[in-house]
Amino acid sequence: MLLSRHWYRTHERKSEIVPVVRKLAAILAADVVGYGLLMGADEEGTLTRLKAHRRSLVDRKLSEYRGRIVKTTGDGMLVEFASALDAVCCAVDIQRGMAEKNAHLSPDKRIEFRVGVNIGDIIVSHGGDVFGNSVNVAVRLENIAGGHLRVRPSEGGRRGKARCFVRGRW
Secondary structure, eight states: OOOOOEEEOOSSSTEEEEEEEEEEEEEEEEEEEEEEEEEHHOHHHHHHHHHHHHHIIIIIHHTTTTTTEEOOOOOOEEEEESOOHHHHHHHHHHHHHHHHHHSSSGGGGOOEEEEEEEEEEEEETTTSSSSSSHHHHHHHHHHSSSSSSEEEOOSOTTTTTOOOBBTBBB
């Protein structure tokens, strides 16, 4: 893992010099579509289903694809990957798994994830939190995903060349 260190003076203590650690990473931002409505209709049922999906599918896939959960919110998460392909394949696996889990449920009980993935330079804090434009772009992509996966193609990369082998299919 290549890390870049830049030094800057903090605003709180002008004499203290703190390193800024930067690295290239793929960021996955995800949250539940219509979470407020789901919670408004059935808080306990929604929370129970969400926790079950996290245990049985999401956490398992994050581990399989070597994702590191940076932070979680009530219905969302921010995950760091060393590989853009791992991030996208993980997201695809989760989306396919959720489609299978939701197939037998009525639409008002379905938990669907919006997912955005972006790769770029990030700043890593001492506590492990991540910051930077690349994180912001992943979150913006997630906001427009609407129950799907949105990925920002790299500027220097070849579009459409990354493929995921998921459950026996490319």
